[in-house]
Each structure stands twice: as C-alpha cells, then as structure tokens.
Amino acid sequence: MAQAYSPGLTVTKSIVLKKDRILPLKGKVLVKKGDKVKAEDVVAETLLPGKVVPFNLANKLGVPAEMLGQYLKVKAGDELKKGQVMAETNGFFGFFKTSIKSPLDGEIENISKLTGQMLLREPKIPIQVKAFIDGLVVEVVKEEGVIIENKSAYIQGIFGLSGERSGEIKMLASTPDEIIDPSKIDDSCKDKVIVCGALVSYAAIKKAQKVGVSGIISGGIDDKDLKKLLGYNIGVAITGHEEIGLTIVITEGFGVIKMAKSCFELLKSFEGHKASIHGITQIRAGVMRPEIIIPIEFKKEELKVEEAKMATLEIGTTIRVIRQPNFGLIGKVTGLPEKLTKVESETMVRILEAKLENGEKVTIPRANVEVIED
C-alpha cells in the first residue's frame, strides 16, 4: 500500500484556528463581528433554568387532582416567593383552611390537573462564556455565541485534566527528557503555564497547586500519581471537569516519556508568551484532545482556515512510535512492505520498516506509529 492514514497529533508553529464559543442555551451575545477580544473577555452570557422541584400539591392539600383547579391561587408561569400561598381550601365557614405555601423562590413550570403534581423551578443560574483565545470575532451566532479566529502556535495534547486556563509559558525543564524536581516550582511560577520534561510527579503537581501555577505541560504522567491526585481511577477517558486548581496537558502518554522534540522546541521558542490551554479529553464519540494555543500576530486577511490534510505514510515520512517497544522514539520510514508480517506477539499485521533516531533499524506495526509533520 503506497499510502496509509495514521492519525497524529498536531504540533505546529502557525495555524489559523477557529473556536466556537457557544452557550449551552440561548442567551445574549456581548460582542460583535469584527471585535478584537482577549482570552479573559466574556463574549456571551445566559441564565440557565434552575433546578426543577416536583411538588405534589393535590396530595398536600388533601383534594383529588381533578378538583385542584378551584383551590389554586397561582398559575403556570407565575413567579413565586418562598412562603407565598399557592393553594388554599375554603374550610368550614372560613375556618380550618388548609393553605399550601411555596417552599422556594422561583417560578411555576407546570400544574398538572391529571396527577395533581406541580413543577416548581428554582431561580435561574447565570452562565458566562469567555473568549478563551485572543482573537477576532468573525461570526456571531445569534443569541448563542460567537466564532473567534486567530493565528496561533498550536499543540494538541494526548490527555489532560481540568478546564480552560491561560498563563505565560515558563520552561522548567531544560531538555525534553528531564524530570523536574518539585523544588524548581517556586513563587515565580504563580499564574504561569510551566513546561516539564518527561514526567510530572505527584509531588510536583502538589507543589504547583500550592504556589498557584495555572497549567502544567508534561510529556508523561504516572497512572498511580493520577489516581492519587484525583482520588479515583479514571475508567473511561472523559476528562476536563476535574477541580484541581490547575490544568494539566500531557503530550505523550503514561509513564516516563520524553516530550517530543518538536513540541518542546516550540514551547521553548514561545517562552514568556501567553498561552490558552485546556485538558478536556474525550476519546470516545466526538473525540476531543487537550490543546495548547499560543496566539501570534496576524493580519485579518491571513485568517484562512486550511482544509484538514490527511497524514500519509510514505518512504521518508517522520514517525513516532506510540507503543512498546521503543515507545516515544522518532524515526524515518524506510520501507512499507505490502504483505502481512508476523511480529513478536505472533500477530499478523501490516508493518513498516523504519530507522529510529538512535540508529536502530526496526519493523513496527503500522497501527503503532503516528505521522509527524516536518
């Protein structure tokens, strides 16, 4: 086969990015097309409907559901104050009335004459959407949000934790295979996005939390440390909601893995620049990977999103091994035999031949490499 598709993660000096910043429900958009926005700016806001509280009114009142109508003092859609009378029986000659008061501030969603059930809604909860990246508002989606574009240096991580944050990039590791000592994380790292090398340990994360680091970028993380940090084992890779006070982006995987050189060098060249990062990972349906976005200067006419290209495997393509043995090593493809080949595990697979950066010549299942764009 002359070509094969091997999905790889994007690492690039310059890319035109498009970010949808959309409210979960319709609301108000606060910026207009053409506006320049900063990552921290609120671009849209709305009020989320409050929690629904069912309330069995007929029961509480002691009347059959179909008779409820004659005792009601309120109707669907009404606003409510806590303690407000919602229904009242007539009693005998005005005595022994039963009145039912609202248990909350909010509004009435529905009153069912069939079941006698009332649905009350608690007050609305305000929600804001920030720009997340410095850029230009190129489109306003009416009442829903905006689309922001910019030009950025861009790195896709493989796995991450916690949501959107931003901060200045600070290199703590001097080489991509360094494992940084927690003592290196000091007050100068406050609000920064720090770059570690091949591993970020539990102790390092704890220290980072303590000094108020905004984000950590690392080649690897140990699964045991992850469990210790979160207090539970991640079953299915859906992350981003962790409340750990900082964002973590892992670029290579689990264990001690040297950060890819291209990724490390790129971060190094942007030391001191502001980066927007998030750890949101979803490896099932609608895949999402963590991102590191470093906005760069651009002119409006440069904002043309290129069509996604397919990474292809050809002789000479640079690849990275993404499974044992040789996990993490970079190499160049030297051969693409078409026939199925038996590997050590006796599995018959399509393989490629490659020369690794350490000079070793190897055969690897094609499924175990990713293409790196030079």
Added chain:
Amino acid sequence: MGNTQKLKRIIATDCGSTTTKSILIEYVDGEYRQTVRGEAPTTVEKPLNDVTRGVVNAVTELEELARLKYNDDSIKFIKDQAIWLSDKEGEGVDAYVSTSSAGGGLQMMVTGVVAKMTGESAERAALGAGAIVMDLIASNDKRANYEKIERIRQLRPDMILMAGGVDGGTTKHVAELAELVGAADPKPRLGSSYKLPVIYAGNTKAQDIIKETLGNKTDLIITENIRPVLERENLGPARDKIHDLFMEHVMAQAPGYNKLMSWTKGPINGKMTNIPIMPTPAAVGNIMQTIAKINDIEVLGVDIGGATTDVFSVFTEDKVFNRTVSANLGMSYSISNVLATAGLANILRWVPFDIDESELLNMIKNKMIRPTTIPQKLEELVLEQAIAKEALRYAFIQHKEFAVGLKGGQKKREIADAFAQTASGASIVDMMTLDLLVGSGGVMSHAPRRNQSVMMLIDAFLPEGITKLAVDSIFMMPQLGVLAEISEKAATEVFEKDCLIYLGSCVAPVGAMKPGKIALIAKLELPNGEVFEESIPFGEVRLIPCGVGETAKATLKPGKGLNIGAGKNQEISCDLHGGVVGIVLDTRGRQPFVLPVDASQRVPLLKKWMKEFDVYPEEIL
C-alpha cells in the same frame, strides 16, 4: 431475491468506533464467498470529521489487496473519492452496504412504570434495536422526581423510548413520567437544530395525554404498546420505529453520514435502492437469531469491541432472544474501566509471569488514549488477553442478570415446574443446555492463535457439559447482518463458508472435588482411527486434535458427584465436533471454578494449562 445473479461484487463496511472494516464479497464458481478484507481507522474525529474518509481508506485497502490477489491492476472500487457503484460488468461494484457504531452508537434512555416489568420490556426493545441504554427511569425506581428530571437533562440521549402500563391499565403513572420528561426538556446529543425524538409505546389509553404533554416539546412518535398484557411482549413495532429514527435523526447528524447514506445502495427488484445503514449490534443480532433458528440450537454470542461488549443469546425452546451492552467494558476506549471494574488482582490472576504493577497500569492507560495500537510484544498480548477475559466475564454477569423470564405475569405452572422451583424472573441463561458459544470482536477474531480464543471463551464463560465453540473469523457478522437486506443467499452462503470458524468442543463436568481425584473418564474414537482414553484427574485440561467437520465418538463418564449434562454421575455417549483447535476436556471444575489466590500455587497451574492449550510460545511459559 430474483436478481442476485446480477450481484457479482459487493462491498460491505462496518464503521466501528475505532476501526472501519471492509469486506469484499464475490460471486465465484456459482457461490458467494468473502474474498478480501481491509480496514482503516474510523474518521469521525477531528481533524477529518467525516466518516467517509475512513470508509474510502478501508475500501482502498480492499482495492489494493484485490489487485494483488488477482494480479489485475485495472480493479477499481473507488472513483472520485467515493465508492464506485456501476451496473457495467467488471466495473466498480454492484452493491454497497454498511453498519455503524461509530460516534458512540445509538444512545437511548427508556422509561417504564414498574422497572422490572414495563421498564425491562422497554430496555429489551431498545437493546434489541442495537442501542446503548443510558438509563432506565421508572415510576418506582426509588429516585426522587427532581433527581429523575436532573438525570434526563444531563444525559442528552439520541432518543427516548417511553413504555408503561398494560393496555387499558393505569394512565396516571405514564402521565407523570411524561411530565417529568417534559419538565426536563431534554436536548438531543448531536446538534440542537432538531427536537428530541420520543417514541411512546405504552398503554394505548394514555396516548392522548402523552400527545398533550409532549407533542409540542418533542418529536413524538406513537406506536403499539410493547407490553399490551403482562404475559406478553410486543417489541417489534417499537424496534422498527427506533431503526427508522436512528437513520433519520441520529445518523444524519453524525459527521459525514449524510454522504455515506447516499452511497449505500443495492439492487432490489432490479432497481438501485438505498439500503439503510444499520446499527452494528442490530445486524449482529439478526445473524445470531438466524443461526439459532436454522440449526434449532441455543446460542450465546459475544462481541467485544473497543468501547463496549455486547452479549447476545438465544435460549429456551421458544428461542427467546436477548441482547445486553456493557457500555463501559471494552479493549481500547474502555480498557481502563475494565481495570476499574474488575480490579488489578482479577486481571493479574490470568497472567503467568511477574509484571511491575505501575508498568501495567501505564500500559492500560496508554492503550486507552491511543486506542488503535496493537500489541507487538508477546507480554503485552498476554496482558491484553487477561484483560479481555475479565471484560467478557463481567459482560456475561450483566447479561445473565438481564436475560430473565417475563416478570409479573400469571404463569401457568405444572407439577414439574413446582418441583423445579423456577421462579418468574429467573435467568434463562443455562450453560448446561447451551449448544454453541460464538466469540467475535478484535481481541477474539484477531488473536494470533485460535487456541487463545478458545481459552478466552472457556475461562470467561465457563461453559458446562458439552458446548461447541466458534469465532467470527474476521469479525464480519455485522456486515453479513446488513447484507441479508439485499441478498439473503449471499449472506447465508458467506456466513456458512467464511464467517464462522469452528474451534472445536469443550467438555466440562459441573461440580467440584479434591485435586487428584478422577473427574472424567473419557474415551474418544478419533476419525483417524486413534483412540484417546484417559481417566482425567480434577484440575486439568486436555486438548485433543480433531479437525473441522470431523467428529469423535465419545463415551464420557463424570467423576463422583459431577455432571456433564445427563445428571450427576451419569455417563454420556455422543459425537463431539472438532474444529481448528480441537476437543477440550476441562476438569478444572464448574460452580465453582476456583483459581488459587496465592501466586506461587496459581502461576504453575496457569503455565500447565496454557502449555496444554498451546496458547503461547514456550519461552513465555
């Protein structure tokens, strides 16, 4: 189908959450055969965001392999970046069909009045239609109403199936459930441009109330009651509606599916017609039921995928079909959840060597984040198969709990039933009466040695008595399930000749005894004239070669207190079917099957069994 003679070349694909698998079916020498297969990563994710790219890649591989096979460079299946359907002889292909479980498959929520009755029927209907049931909300499920509303809102299913009440029965509870759904005002998972489809299949008397409550808020479809009376289920109409909606709403929202839907075509009555894309599990279910019916047997099938594990069964004389999905047990996306569910100790009990714990944990997580990689090192293969055994075991536990008789109905009991003490609602899964156990899914079908599939099936499912074992050769059951839509002949021919690979039979006496005592006295007259005769002690396995299509005349006498199907201590004479692996005599015990907890005792046993099964190269054992 009157026009099948025109079908010379058919391409079928299955777009899974990890891989898109393609097969080529050709009409050769008067019969349909599966000739070439290909695969490529599924491309529903960014940056491609278009399922058809993966399809084109997988079919390109088919094209290249077909050219190699026939040494003919003019073979061409792809034209203008699409599958080339042509009615000209020798050009392109004659039909293209596909199944799909990409994008997380079909995710549903179901409601019922009583969880164990109408709720369970609704769940069965949804599962049978190929859905993942995210939650069952019932009037009696002990959650407070506000919690139910919160849950419905959070889940964002693709559609909701509402059941509840027998015809003419209560309307109040059904109405209340509709109010909860209305209050939650759920939004569909994919896109907000359409209303959430809700299928109502409950008490017919409540239809008007449901229309009033949900008619404006949702895309409401009303169909026949799935439980018209307590004693009978009527799942067909609801399942059909689910399939229609899956196509119209869910698939149409997923990236690239509109394009793919326009490609899937085949001749029906001489006219090129669109063939709907089927949810993968629904297609597999079709095939499983066909096997059971054609051969009049009880079948248990499992499909272990990257994200989920599906178990299908056809049990009892009435051929009752059940399907369960263990949504978070799988070999790639969900591999880490197998660890979380089973625990490290349960996985390691199947591993015959020492391994550093953190190394294993990191390996599992790396597989989770890079789900398309395959084990190159032998050790990693052994570990993945150990994990698979646990995933299968847990999926089977869930299946047994779900595959039960109808609850709540009046059952006519005969004297024999009273003695047998069978309660309504007991599991209908009986490993002793099971005839055929079929494994499929990557880890099973692609195992480098078929012996590995045998051991995984036996260790995870613990078949009892005499059971035939098979695997889906290259996991083409889904494609055949949908192929049957245009040509039943092609589907059944390929199924019999190329799809199922018979591995052999397993004989396992039920019961326990002390190690060393005789558990099975076996005499097997093999087709080559050789005779195998042994009194096998408890705690052993034997593998006796006996090829595909061959049978061995067997006399089997269980040890004291054990049973191989005819009752305790009862001897059986029968034919045992061979297969690519052979006949397994397994005296390791059933009910219970016990593995020593202490590694110093367990590891030598594992090694001994693995050697006997010939599952791995000697150097690792």
